Amino acid sequence: MGLIYSDIELINSDDLALVRRGYLKETEVRKMKVKALVDSGSYMLAINESIKIQLDLPKIDEQMGELANGSKQKFEIAGPVNVRFENRQTTVHAVVLPGDAEPLMGVIPMESMDVLIDPKQQKLIVNPASPYVAKTVLK
Secondary structure: OOOOEEEEEEEEHHHHHHHHOOOOOHHHOOEEEEEEEEOOOOOOEEEEHHHHHHHOOOEEEEEEEEOOOOOEEEEEEEEEEEEEEOOEEEEEEEEEEOOOOOOEEOHHHHHHHOEEEEOOOOEEEEOOOOOOOOOOOOO
16 A cells, blocks of 8 residues: 545634634635645644644644654644544644644544545545444444
């Protein structure tokens, strides 16, 4: 199986809250579409500094992270960010990668949206067992 990329939309979740409360117009919501590497070996959503700036996401924490090459470093955590794929959405925090690193979608947003990697088609898909509404395990 090769690398799998998917088109997702990232939205500033604070802006969505302001729209719901009537303080911001829908047209003023900061959002962008990106092509993200879908990585079932990673946990979180990862964005780069440019995405963080464009969406104006605040820093909310710092965490140590381990990269694929085994090196460890401290990363900024930003958010909240709303992630949308087809008829699914979730709100998560994002690891901010340095420079112009490619966005990466890990298993936390994938599980929350109930989406799967289809190895035969080599793409991200909505879970065929629950095509209309995301399903979550609560036990």
